[in-house]
Amino acid sequence: xxxxxxxxxxxxxxxxxxxxxxxxxxxxxxxxxxxxxxxxxxxxxxxxxxxxxxxxxxxxxxxxxxxxxxxxxxxxxxxxxxxxxxxxxxxxxxxxxxxxxxxxxxxxxxxxxxxxxxxxxxxxxxxxxxxxxxxxxxxxxxxxxxxxxxxxxxxxxxxxxxxxxxxxxxxxxxxxxxxxxxxxxxxxxxxxxxxxxxxxxxxxxxxxxxxxxxxxxxxxxxxxxxxxxxxxxxxxxxxxxxxxxxxxxxxxxxxxxxxxxxxxxxxxxxxxxxxxxxxxxxxxxxxxxxxxxxxxxxxxxxxxxxxxxxxxxxxxxxxxxxxxxxxxxxxxxxxxxxxxxxxxxxxxxxxxxxxxxxxxxxxxxxxxxxxxxxxxxxxxxxxxxxxxxxxxxxxxxxxxxxxxxxxxxxxxxxxxxxxxxxxxxxxxxxxxxxxxxxxxxxxxxxxxxxxxxxxxxxxxxxxxxxxxxxxxxxxxxxxxxxxxxxxxxxxxxxxxxxxxxxxxxxxxxxxxxxxxxx
Numbered sequence: 025x026x027x028x029x030x031x032x033x034x035x036x037x038x039x040x041x042x043x044x045x046x047x048x049x050x051x052x053x054x055x056x057x058x059x060x061x062x063x064x065x066x067x068x069x070x071x072x073x074x075x076x077x078x079x080x081x082x083x084x085x086x087x088x089x090x091x092x093x094x095x096x097x098x099x100x101x102x103x104x105x106x107x108x109x110x111x112x113x114x115x116x117x118x119x120x121x122x123x124x125x126x127x128x129x130x131x132x133x134x135x136x137x138x139x140x141x142x143x144x145x146x147x148x149x150x151x152x153x154x155x156x157x158x159x160x161x162x163x164x165x166x167x168x169x170x171x172x173x174x175x176x177x178x179x180x181x182x183x184x185x186x187x188x189x190x191x192x193x194x195x196x197x198x199x200x201x202x203x204x205x206x207x208x209x210x211x212x213x214x215x216x217x218x219x220x221x222x223x224x225x226x227x228x229x230x231x232x233x234x235x236x237x238x239x240x241x242x243x244x245x246x247x248x249x250x251x252x253x254x255x256x257x258x259x260x261x262x263x264x265x266x267x268x269x270x271x272x273x274x275x276x277x278x279x280x281x282x283x284x285x286x287x288x289x290x291x292x293x294x295x296x297x298x299x300x301x302x303x304x305x306x307x308x309x310x311x312x313x314x315x316x317x318x319x320x321x322x323x324x325x326x327x328x329x330x331x332x333x334x335x336x337x338x339x340x341x342x343x344x345x346x347x348x349x350x351x352x353x354x355x356x357x358x359x360x361x362x363x364x365x366x367x368x369x370x371x372x373x374x375x376x377x378x379x380x381x382x383x384x385x386x387x388x389x390x391x392x393x394x395x396x397x398x399x400x401x402x403x404x405x406x407x408x409x410x411x412x413x414x415x416x417x418x419x420x421x422x423x424x425x426x427x428x429x430x431x432x433x434x435x436x437x438x439x440x441x442x443x444x445x446x447x448x449x450x451x452x453x454x455x456x457x458x459x460x461x462x463x464x465x466x467x468x469x470x471x472x473x474x475x476x477x478x479x480x481x482x483x484x485x486x487x488x489x490x491x492x493x494x495x496x497x498x499x500x501x502x503x504x505x506x507x508x509x510x511x512x513x514x515x516x517x518x519x520x521x522x523x524x525x526x527x528x529x530x531x532x533x534x535x536x537x538x539x540x541x542x
Contacts, residue, residue, distance in 0.1 A: 026134070026142040028075040028098075030108040031188045033129055034116070035151040042165040043193070046071040046116055048186060051423045059426035062403055067419055068164070069186025070193075073111040075146060076104045086120065088148060089127040097131050098146065109148070116163050123150040132191055135210035137222050137416045139230035139379055147192045168197055175216055178368045180406035186419060187214040201240035201259070204280045206273070214417060215367035215409060217241060217345070221277065223266035227295035228468075230379065231414040234295045236274070237262040237371055239364070240281055241343035251346060254338040255311050258282035260347065262362060262371055263290055263413050264299030271302040278306050285310040286340060288349075290373030291359045292321035292388070296413065300326040313340070313349070317358030317389065334360060350405075352398040355382055357389025359398075363405060370407035370421065375399070378415010381428055386471040392479035396432070399425050436476045443477075443490055450474065450495065450502040463510045470502055 036042040045068040053060045078101070085106040094100075109120055129149040134142040171185055171194050185194070195202075195213050202213050211221045219240075222233035240259035259281040266274050278285070287310050289297050303310055304327055312331040314322070319331055336351025340362075350361040355374045362371040374382050375398060384390030402410075403425050410421040418424045435457065442456040450470055458469045474496070481492050 026144045028103065029072055029143050029145045030075040030105070030112060031070045031072040031145050031147050031192060032109065032112045033070060033147060033149040033192065034118075034123070035149065036165050037152045037154050039165070039167075040151065041167045041169075043167075043189075044071070044116060044163055045069060045166050045185075045189060047162045047164075048419075051420050054426060054430060056430070059430055062422040062426050064420050064422045065181050065406075065408070066183045067186050068166070068183060068189070070147075070188040071112045071115045071163075072145075072188055073108055073115075075108050077102055078104050086126060089125060091128045094128055094131045097133070098144070100128070100146070103146075105148075118152070122152055124153055126150045130192055133210065135212055135220070135222050136233065137212075137220075137235070137378060138232050139415070145188065145192070147188075168193060172197070175367070178366065178408065180368055180408075184408045184419075187212070187417070190214050190216060199242035201238070201242060201281065206276045206280070209273070209277070212417075215364075215369050218364060218367060218369055218411070220411065220417070223274065223299075224270050225265045225267055225295040226298065227265075227414060228383075231377070233414070234263060234265040235411070235413045235415075236264055236266070236277070236299075237411060237413075238277070238281070239342050239345065239347070241345050251339045251341075253341040253346075254334060254349075255286050255313060255332055256284070256341045257286035257311060258284040258343050260286040260288065260340065260342045261303075262288050263296040263373070264303055265294065265296040265413075266299045268298065271299060274299045275302050275306050278303055283307060283309060286313060286342065287311065288313040288334075288340075288360075288362060289318060289322075290361065290371070290413065291315075291356045292318045293356075293374070293385070296373070297322055297326050304329060315351070315358035315360050317356070318360075319358075321358070321388065336360065350401070352401070353389070354384060354391060354395025354398045356385050357391065357394075361398075361402070363407070368406075368408040369411055370402060370405060370409070371411045371413075372402065373413055375402070376410060376412045376418070376424060376428065378412055378418070381431060383468045383472060384475050386474055390471070390475060392432070392472075392475040393482055395475075396429065396479075399429055432476075435472070436480065439473060439476050440480055440485060443480075444487055448490065448495065449498040451498065451505045453477075454502070454506075463506065466506055466510075467503075470499075470506075474499070 034044040048067040048069050088100060091100045113119055127149050130147040132145045134144055136142050174185060191214055198216055202219050211219055213219050219238040221236040223236050225234035227234055238261050264274060285307050287303055312327060313334050314331055316333045334349045336349055338349045340347045346365045348363045350363055352359050352361040352375055359373055361373055384395060403422050407421045410418040410424060438457045439453055442453050447453045447456055453473050454466055454470050458466060480486050
């Protein structure tokens with residue numbers, strides 16, 4: 025099941041190589057100068073809208089030429105195309121009567137990034153009638169050549185092109201390794217040359233997949249410039265973390281790539297490294313890059329060969345393109361990100377996720393102070409796109425990162441208020457701050473609370489009478505109280521079965537183990 029988007033390619037009546045792009049509306053501002061001072065550059069894309077289902081089964085009022093060619097993939101009679109076209113044309117200051125005949129240009133099925141349904145896109149092409157080529161300030165005419173020029177001369181604050189025009193029009197004019205991938209594989213190539221393949225993994229809800237990121241430039245260059253590179257390769261993949269059942273699919277992907285392969289892992293969590301073993305088997309000459317704190321947590325069953333340690337600021341040479349490793353602690357103490365210099369895209373691992381916010385791993389050096397520092401570091405890079413390993417690409421990086429800062433500061437303020445009002449234990453603080461959150465999420469919330477308290481202590485914001493040492497000793501009591509509260513809320517009028525008892529015992533042991541490791 026999927027929702028559908030309608031993207032419109034409007035041709036210039038006096039130059040059919042040009043099409044109309046619309047300046048995209050950025051997310052709302054925060055109303056605070058501290059955050060609103062960070063502004064993403066302009067984003068241009070094809071005008072589009074949500075494609076609604078017909079209220080009845082009648083044929084669309086507007087005839088779309090060529091729709092029968094895609095009838096095996098989509099039944100256009102089910103959608104209110106006329107309403108969609110009217111909405112799109114209204115965005116750019118035109119009416120349906122300003123356009124000649126319409127044709128179905130392309131149908132693109134989105135890969136399953138989650139957590140919701142995929143958003144498939146119907147690309148419809150039409151040419152404006154003579155005399156209607158003028159457009160408003162929010163629109164501009166561009167050609168494939170001018171788009172390519174903008175994509176090849178990327179600078180941090182330059183205007184950007186969105187995924188609809190790239191996937192719908194630009195990628196077809198480029199040589200890409202994506203065409204060599206298994207035909208049944210669902211992927212997205214945006215920005216050009218950056219391929220995302222969401223693969224089923226043992227990740228945390230609401231996600232079910234981890235994005236495998238692939239770089240494999242077709243126009244390989246022998247020129248490395250004046251840079252010193254930590255690794256050289258013809259292809260690079262990031263975070264092969266698919267489940268064991270999908271290792272055969274990963275093997276097919278790796279087989280399609282050049283043998284001179286580089287593998288980078290952003291951190292050690294199983295949903296980012298579980299596929300390493302299959303890469304080691306089918307390409308033992310591959311070069312693995314990881315932070316030393318990450319590598320010491322990766323088991324020999326995943327990777328038993330040597331590796332190259334990275335700690336930030338190292339450059340990687342991939343087929344003539346430069347990528348830079350960014351040390352980004354916070355989620356873990358060995359977390360790294362990767363900046364693709366040619367597209368100014370930032371792969372952020374689990375520092376950000378496609379929906380909600382990422383939990384910090386307190387058992388692996390997760391640190392709230394470092395998380396804040398990394399977030400500011402990312403904003404200073406002014407990336408054009410933010411690629412997390414779970415969910416879709418984010419097209420408004422600075423806005424997203426500012427939202428993370430604002431959300432965590434707000435949460436921290438609530439934690440401080442709870443402490444000032446007398447809360448001393450972990451359970452009391454979590455119950456106060458997360459009272460409206462389902463208790464099944466309180467374990468992850470508790471880890472973040474502990475890190476926020478440490479951050480408040482470093483800033484010397486805690487009341488003098490509050491003991492951080494005593495607070496840290498309340499982790500096991502928290503887990504016991506949470507277990508009792510959770511079970512009682514779920515099984516108030518039910519008999520506890522043996523399975524539930526085992527869950528209680530296993531949970532208690534896990535809680536004690538985490539406390540001892542801490």
